[in-house]
Amino acid sequence: MLQTSQDPLFPGRVIVDLGAIAENLEVLRSFAPGVAQMAVVKADAYGHGLLPVAMAALQAGATWLGVAQLAEARALREGLDAAGIDRSAAPILAWVAPSGADWAGALEAGIDLSVSWTWVLAEICAAARVTGIRARIHVKIDTGMSRAGSTRADLPALVAAVRMAEEDGLIEVVGAWSHLSRGDDLSEDGRASTAAQVEVFEQGLRSFADAGIKPRIRHLSATSGILWHPEAHYDMVRAGIGMYGLSPDPLTARGAALGLRPAMTLRAPLTSVKVVEDGAPASYGGTWRAPGRRWLGLVPLGYADGILRAGSNGAPVLVEGRKAITTRVVGRICMDQFIVDLGAAEGEPGAPSARSGRAPARVGDTATLFGDPDRGAPSADEWAQAAGTINYEIVTRLGERVPRVHLSAAE
Numbered sequence: 497m498l499q500t501s502q503d504p505l506f507p508g509r510v511i512v513d514l515g516a517i518a519e520n521l522e523v524l525r526s527f528a529p530g531v532a533q534m535a536v537v538k539a540d541a542y543g544h545g546l547l548p549v550a551m552a553a554l555q556a557g558a559t560w561l562g563v564a565q566l567a568e569a570r571a572l573r574e575g576l577d578a579a580g581i582d583r584s585a586a587p588i589l590a591w592v593a594p595s596g597a598d599w600a601g602a603l604e605a606g607i608d609l610s611v612s613w614t615w616v617l618a619e620i621c622a623a624a625r626v627t628g629i630r631a632r633i634h635v636k637i638d639t640g641m642s643r644a645g646s647t648r649a650d651l652p653a654l655v656a657a658v659r660m661a662e663e664d665g666l667i668e669v670v671g672a673w674s675h676l677s678r679g680d681d682l683s684e685d686g687r688a689s690t691a692a693q694v695e696v697f698e699q700g701l702r703s704f705a706d707a708g709i710k711p712r713i714r715h716l717s718a719t720s721g722i723l724w725h726p727e728a729h730y731d732m733v734r735a736g737i738g739m740y741g742l743s744p745d746p747l748t749a750r751g752a753a754l755g756l757r758p759a760m761t762l763r764a765p766l767t768s769v770k771v772v773e774d775g776a777p778a779s780y781g782g783t784w785r786a787p788g789r790r791w792l793g794l795v796p797l798g799y800a801d802g803i804l805r806a807g808s809n810g811a812p813v814l815v816e817g818r819k820a821i822t823t824r825v826v827g828r829i830c831m832d833q834f835i836v837d838l839g840a841a842e843g844e845p846g847a848p849s850a851r852s853g854r855a856p857a858r859v860g861d862t863a864t865l866f867g868d869p870d871r872g873a874p875s876a877d878e879w880a881q882a883a884g885t886i887n888y889e890i891v892t893r894l895g896e897r898v899p900r901v902h903l904s905a906a907e
C-alpha cells in the first residue's frame with residue numbers, strides 16, 4: 497500500500513456512506529425480488545474502497561461479490577478471510593481471464609472463474625489437476641457485446657470441453673452468464689436489442705441443457721437490467737452502479753427518482769480565498785477571465801486525483817462559506833489544484849483582498865465537488881456532463897491518494 501494513499505495530511509477526502517450502500521441494495525432488491533444479489537466491487541468498489549464496501553454489501557444482504565481482475569479477487573479474499581468471513585458465505589466471481597494467470601492461486605483462494613473460451617478452460621483444468629481443487633466456473637455466452645463470452649459459432653466446442661472437464665471432476669459449473677450491452681437504452685431499438693440478447697442467452701442455456709450441463713445460477717443483468725428488464729433477472733443479478741447510488745443512465749431515470757442515494761462525497765478545504773482584478777486570467781492558458789473584480793477560491797484537488805480536466809470551466813462545486821454557494825470551476829483544472837469563482841468583490845481596483853468587502857468564504861471552508869444532491873451537493877452526474885463522460889468514470893477514476901473515510905451504517 498502506498499503511504500500517500502493513506503496520508504492523513506492529504507487535504508481532500510472521499511467520504512463513503514456505507515449506510516447508503518445498504519439502502520441502495522435494498523432498493524435494488526425491490527426491483528428484483530427473490531433473486532440473489534451479487535455486489536459488483538471491481539475497480540476498488542468503483543473508487544469507494546474494496547473491502548469496506550464488500551463487507552457492507554454482505555451485511556446488507558448481497559450473497560455474492562463480483563470483480564473484474566483476479567488480483568482484486570485475491571485481495572478481497574485475503575481481506576474477508578482476515579475478517580473471519582466464511583468463504584461459503586462470500587463467493588467471489590472474477591471475470592477477466594488473462595492467459596497464463598495464476599489459476600492455481602485463484603483456486604486456492606476459492607475464487608469462481610469465468611470461462612468464455614476453450615483455452616481458458618484448458619488452463620484452469622491444468623491448475624485443477626495440479627492443486628487437486630475442483631474449479632468453480634461460470635460459462636459466459638457472448639449475447640451481443642462482442643466482449644468476453646463464447647460466440648454462437650464457438651459454443652459447441654466449449655460445451656463439449658466443459659462437459660468433458662466436468663466428467664473428469666476438474667470443474668463444477670456453478671453459473672452460466674452474460675452481460676447486456678444496451679440495458680439502459682429504452683428506445684424501441686434498444687429494447688429490441690435487449691430482447692435479442694436475452695434470446696441468444698436462452699439459446700446458450702439450451703445448448704448447455706442439451707449436453708447435460710446444469711448451471712445452478714443463470715445471471716445476465718447489471719443495474720440497468722435490474723431496473724428495466726425483469727425478464728432478464730434469472731437467478732441472480734449483478735448490482736454495480738446502482739449500489740453506489742447512481743443511475744446507469746440519468747437521462748432515462750435520475751438516481752433520486754429511482755430511490756437511490758449517492759454513497760460518495762468528494763470534498764476538500766479551500767487553500768486560498770483572494771480577490772483578482774477585472775479581466776484577470778485564471779489558470780493555465782488564461783481560458784477564463786474575471787468578469788469584474790472577483791473572489792476566487794483554490795481547491796487542492798486536480799487531475800492527478802482523477803478530477804477530470806475535461807471538467808475545466810464548468811463543473812459544479814458547492815462552497816460552504818458564510819453561506820452556501822453553488823459555483824463552478826473556472827479556468828483549467830491543474831494536476832493538483834483548481835480554481836472556483838466565489839462572486840463579485842467590492843472595493844477599489846488594486847485594493848488588497850482584505851479591503852474588498854466581506855469574503856464570501858475563508859481558507860479551510862469546505863468545497864464539495866459532488867455528493868448527495870438532496871444535501872445540496874452537486875451530483876456526479878453533473879460532473880459527468882461537464883466532463884463529457886458518465887458518472888461511472890467520475891467515481892472510479894478518483895485517485896488512490898485521496899483518503900477514503902467510511903461512515904458505517906449507524907453514523
Ligand SMILES: *Cc1c(COP(=O)(O)O)cnc(C)c1O
Binds near residue numbers: 675
Ligand atoms: C461492471 C459490470 C457489472 C455492473 O454493472 P453496473 O452497470 O455498474 O451495474 C455487471 N456485470 C459485469 C460483467 C460488469 O462488467
